[in-house]
Structure formats: C-alpha cells, structure tokens
Amino acid sequence: MSKILITSALPYINGVKHLGNLAGSMLPADIYARAMRLMGHEVLYICATDEHGTPAELAAQAEGMEVAAYCEAMHEAQKQAGAQFKLSYDYFGRSSAKSNHALTQAFAQQLEARGLIEERVSRQVYSNADGRFLPDRYVEGTCPSCGYEGARGDQCDGCGKLLDPVDLIDPYSAVSGSKDVEIRETNHLYLRQSALSDDLRKWVNAAKGWPPLATSIALKWLDEGLRDRAITRDLKWGIPVTNEDGSVRKGFEGKVFYVWFDAPIEYIAATQDWAAETGGDWAPWWRTDKGADEVQYVQFMGKDNVAFHALSFPTTIIGSGEPWKLVDQLKAFNWVTWYGGKFSTSQKRGVFMDQALDIAPSDYWRWHLTANAPEGSDAAFTWEEFQSSVNSDLANVLGNFVNRITKYCAGKFDGKLPAGGTPGEAEAWIEAELATRIPQLIKCYEAREFRKAMTETRAIWAAGNEYLTQAAPWTHYKTDVDQAAIGVRYGLNLVALFGIIAQPVIPDAAAKILDAIGVPEDKRSWNFGETTDVKALLSALPEGQAIAAPDVLFSKIEDTDIEAWTERFGGAEG
RNA sequence: GGUGGGGUAGCUCAGCUGGUUAGAGCGCAGGACUCAUAAUCCUGAGGUCGUGAGUUCAAGUCUCACUCUCACUACCA
Numbered sequence: 001m002s003k004i005l006i007t008s009a010l011p012y013i014n015g016v017k018h019l020g021n022l023a024g025s026m027l028p029a030d031i032y033a034r035a036m037r038l039m040g041h042e043v044l045y046i047c048a049t050d051e052h053g054t055p056a057e058l059a060a061q062a063e064g065m066e067v068a069a070y071c072e073a074m075h076e077a078q079k080q081a082g083a084q085f086k087l088s089y090d091y092f093g094r095s096s097a098k099s100n101h102a103l104t105q106a107f108a109q110q111l112e113a114r115g116l117i118e119e120r121v122s123r124q125v126y127s128n129a130d131g132r133f134l135p136d137r138y139v140e141g142t143c144p145s146c147g148y149e150g151a152r153g154d155q156c157d158g159c160g161k162l163l164d165p166v167d168l169i170d171p172y173s174a175v176s177g178s179k180d181v182e183i184r185e186t187n188h189l190y191l192r193q194s195a196l197s198d199d200l201r202k203w204v205n206a207a208k209g210w211p212p213l214a215t216s217i218a219l220k221w222l223d224e225g226l227r228d229r230a231i232t233r234d235l236k237w238g239i240p241v242t243n244e245d246g247s248v249r250k251g252f253e254g255k256v257f258y259v260w261f262d263a264p265i266e267y268i269a270a271t272q273d274w275a276a277e278t279g280g281d282w283a284p285w286w287r288t289d290k291g292a293d294e295v296q297y298v299q300f301m302g303k304d305n306v307a308f309h310a311l312s313f314p315t316t317i318i319g320s321g322e323p324w325k326l327v328d329q330l331k332a333f334n335w336v337t338w339y340g341g342k343f344s345t346s347q348k349r350g351v352f353m354d355q356a357l358d359i360a361p362s363d364y365w366r367w368h369l370t371a372n373a374p375e376g377s378d379a380a381f382t383w384e385e386f387q388s389s390v391n392s393d394l395a396n397v398l399g400n401f402v403n404r405i406t407k408y409c410a411g412k413f414d415g416k417l418p419a420g421g422t423p424g425e426a427e428a429w430i431e432a433e434l435a436t437r438i439p440q441l442i443k444c445y446e447a448r449e450f451r452k453a454m455t456e457t458r459a460i461w462a463a464g465n466e467y468l469t470q471a472a473p474w475t476h477y478k479t480d481v482d483q484a485a486i487g488v489r490y491g492l493n494l495v496a497l498f499g500i501i502a503q504p505v506i507p508d509a510a511a512k513i514l515d516a517i518g519v520p521e522d523k524r525s526w527n528f529g530e531t532t533d534v535k536a537l538l539s540a541l542p543e544g545q546a547i548a549a550p551d552v553l554f555s556k557i558e559d560t561d562i563e564a565w566t567e568r569f570g571g572a573e574g
Numbered sequence: 575g576g577u578g579g580g581g582u583a584g585c586u587c588a589g590c591u592g593g594u595u596a597g598a599g600c601g602c603a604g605g606a607c608u609c610a611u612a613a614u615c616c617u618g619a620g621g622u623c624g625u626g627a628g629u630u631c632a633a634g635u636c637u638c639a640c641u642c643u644c645a646c647u648a649c650c651a
Contacts (some may be wrong), residue, residue: 005638012651017591055650085642124649135649140589154649161575162647193648213579217590217646219578227648259651303645312648335645371599376587378644385586404610411609451587457600462614469615476607488609552611 002296003042005285005325007267009039009301009309010050010095013074014059016081018343018352019381021302022335023369023493028450029300030087030329031370034504035445035453037088038526044285047082048270049075049094052238053259054135067237071096081353085362086507091277093270095124095262100269104239104262107316108189108231116192117321119251122230125153125165129178133234134165138175141168159258173254186234187251189241191261193226193315198371200226200310200311200318203326209447211375213303214332218310229312231261238262264313268324285325292325298448299327306332307322331448334374351569359565360557365388365508370505371454387557394506398461398498399553402513405468405491406549412477413488417545421486421564430490431534433463437531441501457501464494492517493538500524509553516550517541 008029011017017026026047033045051071060070071094079092084233091523094100107145110115139153144167148158150173153165165171172179193200232241238256241249268286275282284292299309309330317324337343343350356365372379409415437460446451473487499513503524514524523540 010651014651025594050651053651133649137650155647165649216578220646224577224647229648233649258649260648263651304651307646307648308651328614337644340644372586379588382586385600388586391611392600395611400613401610402610402614406610408609455588458599465614466616468609470608472609477609491609508615554611556611 001040001042003285003294003296004033004036004044005297006036006043006045007297007299007300008045008047009268009305010048010056010263011078012053013049013071013078014050014055015074016077016352017353018348019356019365019369020336020343021030022085022353022365023336023379024302025300025305025371026082026087027085027449028331028333028367028373029298030085030089031366031450031504032298032300032445032448033088034455034507035526038500038503038524039442039445040525040527043090044271044274045088045090046093046267046270046274047087047089047091048095048097048266049078050259050263050266051094052235052256052262053095053233054132054138054235055482056058057132057235057237068096077354081357085353085366088507091270091274093266093273095259095266095269097266097269099271099272099276100262100266101239103269104257104265104273105242105321107265108241108257108261109244110320110322111191111316112189114319114321116195116315117231118192118228119187120190121185121187123166123183124234125171125181126184127173127176127178127180128180130173130174132175133184134173134175134181134532136165138173138180139165139168139171140174141165141171143232144169168485178481186231188232188255189252190228190295191231191315193311194228195220196315196319196564197226197465200314203314203318204310205460207328207330210330211327211332212332214306214310214330217303217306217332219306219309226311229258231258232256233258243537260308260312260438261316264308264314289327292323294330294419295325297325297327298329298331300331303332303334306330331369334376334378336372336374337378338380340380340448341380349569353571359388361508364394364507364554364557366505366507367394367454370450371458373450375449375451375456382561387562389558390554391556393458394509395459395470395554395556397458397465398502398509401461401464401468402516402550402553403493405488405495406516406547408473409488409492409547410549412473415483415547417492417541417543417547418485419543420489421483421484421489422482423486423490426467427486427490429470430463430467430494431538431568433467434534434537435532437463438534440528445504454505457505460501461498462490464498467491467494468508489541489543490538493541496541497537500526512550516548518545518547524532 006029008025013343033043039045060067060109125139136153142149143156145152145161171181201222232255235256239262241252271282338350351356368386471487473484476483496519499510502510
C-alpha cells in the first residue's frame with residue numbers, strides 16, 4: 001500500500017465546464033483515484049475552483065453580481081456538477097480561500113527573500129471607460145501587419161501573426177468597445193524563472209513515466225529559454241500582495257497575485273482546508289520533511305496547463321528552498337473536440353456538464369469519455385460514437401450479460417445461487433482468460449492508460465458472454481441440471497467480478513449490480529493483482545445466496561435521441 | 575513565423591527500444607444459438623500504414639524533404 005496524492009487541474013470559475021474539461025482532467029483523475037482506492041492505496045484527491053483573474057471579474061460584471069458573490073455561486077454550481085458526475089474529491093476547495101491567501105503570500109515572500117522575485121515596470125493597455133487594465137486578449141484593433149480589423153492584442157485572427165497590443169491601430173476595449181484606451185506604465189513582481197532553468201531541466205529530464213506530451217512541452221519551453229514571468233496583475237479581486245507583517249506592499253495597492261501564481265498553490269491550501277475539516281494531517285502529503293517523500297503525487301491536466309505545472313509551479317516550489325513535495329507523475333491530455341472542431345458556447349456547439357446530465361446518466365458519459373479519452377491525440381466527440389459506445393459496450397455487452405444470467409437464475413434456480421456440477425472446459429477457458437486479463441487491467445490503471453484500461457474492461461465483460469455461450473446452461477438444463485448449475489454459478493460470480501472492476505468508471509451501475517447479487521461492501525475492493533486467484537474469484541459468492549435480477553441497467557440511446565441532441569447542441573455541420 | 579501532437583481498414587483508435595501473413599472496437603456480409611435489453615457467440619470481407627526519397631539483410635516503426643490537420647506560442651486561463 002502506498003500514499004497517492006492526486007490533483008486535477010483547477011476548473012476555472014467562469015461557468016460550468018464542458019465535456020472536454022471533464023474528460024481531460026477531473027474525470028481521469030477521479031477514475032484513477034477510485035481505482036487506486038480499490039487497490040488498497042491511501043488516496044487523497046484534491047481539486048478546487050480557480051477563481052481569480054480578469055475573466056472572473058468580467059463574468060461577474062456580466063451577471064450584474066459582485067465578484068465574491070459570483071464566485072461563491074459558481075463554486076457551488078461546479079461543486080454540484082462534480083458531485084453529479086460522481087467525482088470523488090476528498091476535498092473541493094476554492095483558490096480564493098483564506099488558506100490560499102496566506103500560503104501564496106508566504107511563498108512570494110520566501111521567493112523574494114531568496115532573490116527570485118523582482119519588481120519591474122511594464123507597459124500595459126488601460127481602458128478609461130472600463131476602469132481597468134486590459135490583458136492582451138481583451139484589446140482589439142486593426143492588425144498593423146495585414147489590416148484585419150478584429151485583431152486581438154495577442155494575435156491576429158486574420159493573418160495569424162503574433163502581436164503586441166501596443167502596436168494595434170485604432171485599439172479598443174473588447175470588454176466595452178470603448179476606444180478611450182491608453183498605454184500606462186505599471187509595476188509588477190516578476191518571478192525569475194530563468195534563474196532556475198538548469199534545476200528545472202535536470203528535474204524534467206529525471207522525471208519518469210510522464211507522457212511524451214508533457215515532457216516535450218516542458219523541454220520546448222526550456223529550450224526556448226525560460227522567461228521571467230509577471231506574477232501580479234492590476235486587479236481588485238484576488239490575493240493582495242503583502243509584506244511579512246500582513247500590510248499591503250507599497251505600490252501594490254489595487255494589485256493582486258496573478259491567477260497562475262496562486263492557483264497551483266491552492267493544491268496545497270486545499271489540502272490544509274481538507275485537514276482542518278476532517279481532522280486529517282496535511283503535512284505528510286506535502287512536506288518532504290514530514291513524510292511526503294513516501295507520497296506518489298500525480299497531477300492530471302489538459303495540455304494547455306503543462307507549462308504551468310511542469311515549470312512555473314515547480315519554480316515556486318524549488319525556488320522556495322523549503323521541503324515541499326514536487327509532482328512525480330504529470331498526466332497530460334489532449335483535447336476532446338466537437339466533431340473535430342472547437343467547443344463553442346456561442347455557436348451552440350458542445351455540451352456542458354450540467355446539460356449532459358439532462359440527457360444521459362453520468363455513467364454513460366464517464367464510460368464514453370474514458371474509453372475515448374484524448375490520450376494520444378485530440379479525440380473527436382460525436383453523437384454517433386457516444387451512442388455506439390453506450391449501446392454496444394454498456395447495454396449489450398455488460399448490461400445484457402447481467403440481465404441474461406440473473407433472469408435465468410431467477411427462472412430456473414429460484415433466484416438462488418445454485419450448487420453442484422464439476423468445472424469443465426468452459427470453466428478452464430474463462431479462468432485462463434481472466435488470469436491474463438485481470439493483471440493486464442491492473443497494469444493499465446497503474447500506468448494511467450485509460451483507453452487501454454477501458455478496452456481491457458470491456459474485453460473482460462465480453463469474455464463473460466463467450467463463457468456463457470460455451471457453458472450453455474440452458475442446453476444442459478434439459479438433461480443435467482447440475483451441469484447447468486455450474487454455468488449459472490460461474491456466470492453469477494462473473495457478474496460480481498464485472499461489477500467490481502466497473503467501479504472506477506461507472507460507479508452507479510456498478511453499485512446497482514453488486515447490490516442486486518448481494519456482494520457486501522467489504523467484498524468490493526480489488527484484492528487481486530499480479531497473482532490473481534481466479535478460482536477464488538469465481539467462487540466468491542456463497543451458494544444459496546439470493547440473487548435479484550436488476551432492472552434494465554442501461555437503456556439504449558435511440559436514433560431519435562441523436563437527432564434531437566444534434567438539433568439542440570449542434571453536430572457535424574456546427 | 576516558431577514549437578509540439580497527429581495523419582494506420584468506411585468510422586474511432588492500438589501498434590514499446592525497426593524483425594514471421596499490420597491489430598481492436600464499431601459498421602458491413604454470412605452462419606450459430608435462443609438464457610437475455612432484436613441481445614450474444616463464431617466466421618469473413620476490407621488497409622501499397624499522408625506523399626517522395628534515404629539508411630538497413632529488414633521500416634508503419636529510424637533520417638530528410640514535402641503536404642494536410644489540430645494545438646501551444648508565456649498578460650485568457
């Protein structure tokens with residue numbers, strides 16, 4: 001047994017997340033957390049809402065709400081959406097929490113004491129009408145290069161050229177449209193990432209088990225030369241820049257830390273809040289002088305977050321000179337695309353977490369998004385594929401298997417697990433099959449290869465159907481009831497096993513299955529691994545045990561559903 | 575522009591450090607079975623592995639060029 005700390009990239013506060021966000025960080029992290037718990041590891045799964053930054057302020061403004069109230073409401077909404085998707089966070093915190101304020105300020109002070117923070121002056125677009133500085137993307141104007149009129153301050157959509165907002169012709173605020181903008185000088189704190197470049201490279205090179213996606217992105221940034229990064233912003237909502245005595249730093253009134261500086265620190269702060277709430281101890285998870293060396297720390301994120309987790313946050317950690325835990329495994333995902341294109345709220349393309357649950361149970365989404373996880377490359381979501389994996393994998397392969405054998409048991413064996421019979425060829429076959437497949441499944445989970453884990457899970461379910469065909473209890477029943485009994489007994493034990501291995505992905509259906517055939521809670525963990533005792537697994541249920549035939553576990557998605565959803569959410573044509 | 579990922583059966587994707595007739599699921603065709611959500615099981619068809627060149631006894635797998643596509647490019651997060 002080991003201690004595993006799991007974090008998934010913090011979902012940003014400005015709205016309920018779409019399926020791509022779910023599939024690329026929270027969901028795989030949850031499935032990994034569940035699988036590791038079932039294997040007997042001590043798991044701590046931490047997540048939180050990322051609440052600072054310009055978009056949060058603007059979203060609140062658009063809703064006519066105070067930022068704090070808006071974030072409070074959105075935090076609750078996301079927390080609820082997570083709960084409905086059965087994300088098994090041990091703690092779901094907020095980056096705006098008091099604990100994070102204190103920790104972020106402490107980190108900054110420590111970094112400055114070690115000479116890794118400098119104050120510099122930069123030039124930034126200020127909008128008088130909006131009364132705020134504008135991030136590059138919120139300034140628009142005419143592209144100095146191609147004359148395109150809707151060019152954003154960071155990049156022109158017309159010619160694709162990278163821009164500096166200062167160079168835009170006729171700049172205006174994308175927030176209000178006002179042309180009353182000017183360039184102002186403003187002072188900020190810079191984190192001297194460049195100073196730690198060599199340490200970071202050494203650390204990245206030594207990292208084992210990261211997907212190529214993660215290492216290649218990290219090395220690319222290092223190769224280009226790490227630039228020092230501003231870690232403060234001219235905003236009101238956020239973590240104030242303070243001195244050690246808690247007073248606001250001179251010249252930093254009206255400034256706060258940059259969201260990307262404080263967000264990863266929230267992983268730690270949220271753990272502190274978890275400890276405070278549960279009476280747990282946070283330090284053994286995060287302080288290497290308190291035992292965190294024993295912890296396996298795994299981060300889940302989309303590829304856009306890699307640089308922050310592989311470089312910026314480690315700069316904070318290493319730069320502090322204190323014994324904080326660094327990430328061990330960085331699992332990065334590509335994007336889920338919508339029929340190959342982008343998710344877009346405005347164009348009615350894509351499904352958001354809350355809407356998703358209106359149209360199908362969370363298990364359906366969990367299964368499909370994991371079986372088609374964007375691990376190797378971007379993965380296209382289509383309604384047709386969704387229908388196919390739900391109907392075929394869940395309804396036909398698993399659901400129908402559970403149904404056929406439990407109903408047969410109810411009809412011919414009085415709903416009780418039958419005794420009698422001697423194992424033969426079919427039993428030897430399924431035993432051999434499981435003896436290779438179950439260790440394989442475990443290996444996939446341990447390697448965090450989710451698509452493969454799902455393929456293996458499905459293959460195990462499918463083997464159950466093949467076993468029943470071979471054992472054919474309905475044929476034997478006519479001449480030899482004992483021979484039929486063993487088929488039913490093995491079949492029902494397979495149901496139990498299938499439910500057990502299904503738990504990380506489709507927890508609701510798994511619970512229904514295990515309840516129906518009476519597997520007690522304490523018999524649902526994975527006490528199998530490299531040395532799987534298959535015979536014991538297939539005779540785990542006590543003879544005579546009452547078996548209930550569950551209702552239809554997975555109802556199928558009809559073509560008419562697909563048509564209706566395409567109409568509502570957009571499809572191939574966008 | 576720079577960098578990274580991807581381009582493998584109709585569709586979605588596996589193919590590790592190069593090595594027997596290139597795999598899976600779905601879809602399709604045929605057959606079997608009848609316990610089951612018209613489910614399941616078996617068999618089969620289907621790919622000159624983006625293009626061109628190169629290295630090698632041997633390349634989907636390595637090198638180079640080209641091409642298409644997606645993403646990132648540090649003040650959106």
